[in-house]
Amino acid sequence: MSIATTIVKSTPVFGKMFAVDKSTGLEEINAWPALMIMSSFVWLVVAGLLGLVMPATQIFDLSSDHFYTTLTLHGAALTFPFSFQLMMGVGLHRSGGCVGKAITGWLPALAWLSMNLGAAILTVAVLMGLKVSVVVMFPLPLVGAQMGVWSMESVIVGFTGIYLVLACMILWYPLLVLKMMFFGKKRAELILSERSLNEPGMLGMLLAAATLLLTGLPLVVVGTTLVLALYKVIPMSLAAWAADPVVFQYTFYLFAHNLMEAMALMVASAMYATLPLYLADGSRKLYSEKLANLALWVLLVTSVTSGLHHFITFYPNQPAALSYWGNIMSWGTGMGAAISIFTILATIWQHGLKAEPGIIAVLVGWALYILDGASAIVTSNIAWTYQLHGTMWQSGHFMTVVLSMSMMWMGVLYHHYPVLTGRKLDPALGYLYVKMISVGSLGAAIVMLAGGAAGMPRRFADWHPEGWMLYGNLILAFGLILGASFAVYFYNLMKSREISAPMGELARA
Amino acid sequence: MAMLDYVYTGWGAFWVTMFMFVPFALMAYWVIRRKSLVDTGPTQLQPSEFAPIEGVWMTFAFIFFVVANLASLKYIPWAAASGTTNGEPEIQVDFTAKSWAYDISNRQIEAGKPVRFSGRSSDTQHGFAVYHPDGRVLFTMLMMPGTTKPTSVVYTFKDPGKYAVRCLEYCGVAHHRMQDELTVVKAN
Ligand code: HEM
Ligand SMILES: [Cu+2]
Numbered sequence: 225m226s227i228a229t230t231i232v233k234s235t236p237v238f239g240k241m242f243a244v245d246k247s248t249g250l251e252e253i254n255a256w257p258a259l260m261i262m263s264s265f266v267w268l269v270v271a272g273l274l275g276l277v278m279p280a281t282q283i284f285d286l287s288s289d290h291f292y293t294t295l296t297l298h299g300a301a302l303t304f305p306f307s308f309q310l311m312m313g314v315g316l317h318r319s320g321g322c323v324g325k326a327i328t329g330w331l332p333a334l335a336w337l338s339m340n341l342g343a344a345i346l347t348v349a350v351l352m353g354l355k356v357s358v359v360v361m362f363p364l365p366l367v368g369a370q371m372g373v374w375s376m377e378s379v380i381v382g383f384t385g386i387y388l389v390l391a392c393m394i395l396w397y398p399l400l401v402l403k404m405m406f407f408g409k410k411r412a413e414l415i416l417s418e419r420s421l422n423e424p425g426m427l428g429m430l431l432a433a434a435t436l437l438l439t440g441l442p443l444v445v446v447g448t449t450l451v452l453a454l455y456k457v458i459p460m461s462l463a464a465w466a467a468d469p470v471v472f473q474y475t476f477y478l479f480a481h482n483l484m485e486a487m488a489l490m491v492a493s494a495m496y497a498t499l500p501l502y503l504a505d506g507s508r509k510l511y512s513e514k515l516a517n518l519a520l521w522v523l524l525v526t527s528v529t530s531g532l533h534h535f536i537t538f539y540p541n542q543p544a545a546l547s548y549w550g551n552i553m554s555w556g557t558g559m560g561a562a563i564s565i566f567t568i569l570a571t572i573w574q575h576g577l578k579a580e581p582g583i584i585a586v587l588v589g590w591a592l593y594i595l596d597g598a599s600a601i602v603t604s605n606i607a608w609t610y611q612l613h614g615t616m617w618q619s620g621h622f623m624t625v626v627l628s629m630s631m632m633w634m635g636v637l638y639h640h641y642p643v644l645t646g647r648k649l650d651p652a653l654g655y656l657y658v659k660m661i662s663v664g665s666l667g668a669a670i671v672m673l674a675g676g677a678a679g680m681p682r683r684f685a686d687w688h689p690e691g692w693m694l695y696g697n698l699i700l701a702f703g704l705i706l707g708a709s710f711a712v713y714f715y716n717l718m719k720s721r722e723i724s725a726p727m728g729e730l731a732r733a
Numbered sequence: 734m735a736m737l738d739y740v741y742t743g744w745g746a747f748w749v750t751m752f753m754f755v756p757f758a759l760m761a762y763w764v765i766r767r768k769s770l771v772d773t774g775p776t777q778l779q780p781s782e783f784a785p786i787e788g789v790w791m792t793f794a795f796i797f798f799v800v801a802n803l804a805s806l807k808y809i810p811w812a813a814a815s816g817t818t819n820g821e822p823e824i825q826v827d828f829t830a831k832s833w834a835y836d837i838s839n840r841q842i843e844a845g846k847p848v849r850f851s852g853r854s855s856d857t858q859h860g861f862a863v864y865h866p867d868g869r870v871l872f873t874m875l876m877m878p879g880t881t882k883p884t885s886v887v888y889t890f891k892d893p894g895k896y897a898v899r900c901l902e903y904c905g906v907a908h909h910r911m912q913d914e915l916t917v918v919k920a921n
Contacts, residue, residue: 288906288907288909289906292905292906292908355905355906356905357903361857361858361902361903361904362857362858363856363857363858363878364857364858364903364904364905367832367856367857367905368857368905368906371832371856371905373905373906468879469857469858469877469878469879470877470879470880473858473877504768504769504773504774504775505774505775507775511783515787535875537860537872537873537874537875537884538874538875538876538877538884539810539811539884539885539886540811540882540884540885541877541880541882541884544811551802552802555798555802558794558798559791559794559795559798562790562791562794563791565757565761565790566786566787566790566791568761569760569761569764570783570786570787572764572765572768572769573764573768573776574775574776574783575775576768576769576772576773576774576775576776577765577768577769577773578769578773579765579769579770584765587761587765591757591758591761594754594757594758595750595754595758598750598753598754599750601798602746602749602750603746605801605802605805606805606809607741607805607806607808607809608741608743608745608746608805610809610810610872610873610886611742611743611746611869611870611871611872611873612743612746612870613860613873613875613901614860614862614873614875614901614902615743615870615901617743617746673747673750674747676743676747677743677744677746677747678743678744678868679743679864679868679869679870681862681899681901681909682901682903683903683908684901684903684908684909685908685909686909686910689897690864690868691868
């Protein structure tokens with residue numbers, strides 16, 4: 225029995241939802257993914273509740289320290305150990321079944337451990353006082369320590385945690401994907417639905433892994449240098465170049481921006497693979513695979529350098545030419561989105577849709593992703609960003625991109641759940657979840673964008689001036705619906721029933 | 734013109750986003766609903782019949798993207814500045830941001846004259862956002878410590894009044910208290 229299976233089995237409450245069915249002979253592609261997915265949901269529960277605490281601290285005028293602690297934990301936990309890990313788990317399970325290779329050995333173990341241990345260590349650092357937000361805002365950690373706002377120990381602990389999380393995303397996960405795609409023996413009994421790398425369902429996974437690896441390497445170098453200096457392995461003077469705010473911020477955003485794009489590539493790829501399975505006429509064909517692949521390539525090519533839009537208001541320190549470039553590339557990703565809109569809707573129009581909660585969750589998540597994309601290109605325009613940068617608009621965009629992708633993965637998981645666990649979900653509860661999360665997430669997204677339009681600052685512990693509390697109250701209201709939708713999703717997983725049909729049949733159906 | 738002035742504000746951005754999203758959402762809802770509930774069979778449309786729709790859609794998206802960005806050019810602060818500063822004397826406002834306050838050379842400004850704001854940070858990343866008395870963000874600036882050049886924006890105030898300054902880059906536990914105020918007075 226795999227260590228992963230053992231950990232899942234011995235986890236209270238959540239273990240029951242993800243216990244892997246070993247009679248299927250698929251444990252080798254199920255065990256680690258099941259553990260990753262389960263762990264991601266543990267983080268979702270904790271950090272989701274923290275999401276509700278944020279508006280609550282404002283409404284009840286609690287100490288601003290609580291707000292910033294919650295903000296940092298909420299953003300970091302939902303982006304990395306929740307969303308990224310959920311994607312990693314479902315994505316690995318998918319690709320295992322597509323290329324017929326086991327997900328075993330030290331790489332998946334390392335990926336899981338480094339993500340969860342890293343996130344746990346970062347959590348400890350935040351509780352020790354390190355309130356730097358999910359994006360670190362370098363050199364804030366060091367300045368805060370110098371000013372005595374938090375301790376140098378918390379900075380060292382925090383960087384250690386971040387470093388482990390980054391190692392998972394930049395090294396272990398992409399290496400695992402590349403290894404599965406290009407090395408090792410294909411085993412017929414593990415193939416659930418074979419795919420080649422030319423198909424959009426696989427191409428996206430590959431492009432994403434390559435993007436994470438390549439755009440992350442500079443950050444690995446900078447991060448390693450800083451961590452070595454913090455641990456006094458090398459003198460601070462040798463790390464001074466990496467501690468330069470401009471160097472750090474640009475390498476950070478080269479990765480951070482492409483992290484989001486890589487996650488988008490991956491989930492788009494999963495959507496292109498899942499939708500055909502739900503076509504009413506059984507044709508299992510996208511309107512055009514070429515067009516679907518083109519959308520992925522456009523997204524990839526435009527996104528690599530579009531992260532320059534983060535620094536437009538830094539002018540003239542970021543020269544105007546780079547800002548124009550970031551502006552144009554960002555809207556170029558919009559062209560990719562336009563292609564994907566056409567491909568998806570034409571596919572459904574052409575072949576009809578067998579609606580089920582899973583695929584509907586994917587499609588609604590995708591619609592939310594399009595809203596996010598629209599808000600993202602708008603705020604990448606130079607004129608608009610001068611008025612929106614640093615407002616709740618950007619938090620709305622960030623939260624919506626992470627939430628919409630997670631929602632799509634939760635839909636894809638709904639599809640894979642029977643193969644993963646040998647149990648079946650209740651469609652009525654599935655639809656209830658879809659309805660609630662649609663209202664909650666769309667509402668929260670629009671309210672946060674509106675708050676930004678009205679000038680409400682992001683990451684700001686005082687929502688009282690200028691009537692911003694209106695948006696705060698609405699965020700809480702929609703957040704409650706969002707939280708309840710997750711409760712319904714979990715309830716469905718808890719009461720899932722054994723499938724009587726032989727699993728092998730079902731998996732290959 | 735006045736309409737464009739509105740489009741390139743925060744709320745303008747909101748409505749443009751909705752302009753992109755709402756028609757798409759309605760269309761997607763209609764297609765998905767129809768093809769999964771009403772008329773679930775395949776549609777008798779040949780791929781060749783999709784091609785023109787695809788062409789029109791992509792062209793529309795492209796033209797919209799180009800127009801939205803070209804029309805925004807004159808609202809870019811540095812572009813707007815090059816138009817207004819011809820020969821006119823500039824008011825210079827220098828400031829330094831330091832956790833959690835600003836040191837501003839001049840907090841009283843005459844309306845109608847282009848003002849150059851030049852700022853630096855002396856510790857961590859900070860912002861400098863100027864709010865119109867009606868609550869809108871007029872512009873925000875990002876400062877990182879250690880740059881050779883200051884971050885800079887040229888802006889011409891129209892309305893006299895009190896303008897709040899806020900830091901919009903998260904800078905630690907008292908970030909929300911990092912505020913200041915400018916007074917714009919009628920030109921004499
Ligand atoms: C349960 C209901 C939720 C509520 C009430 C909520 C509330 C909030 C609020 C108020 C902010 C903005 C903080 C600020 O910038 O001042 C925020 C940021 C964020 N939220 Fe949520 N949220 C919820 C669920 C989620 C979920 C499910 C995800 C991810 C799947 C998520 C991801 C994020 C991210 C990534 C940020 C950005 C953090 C930052 O920029 O520092 N949230 N959330
Ligand atoms: Cu500040």
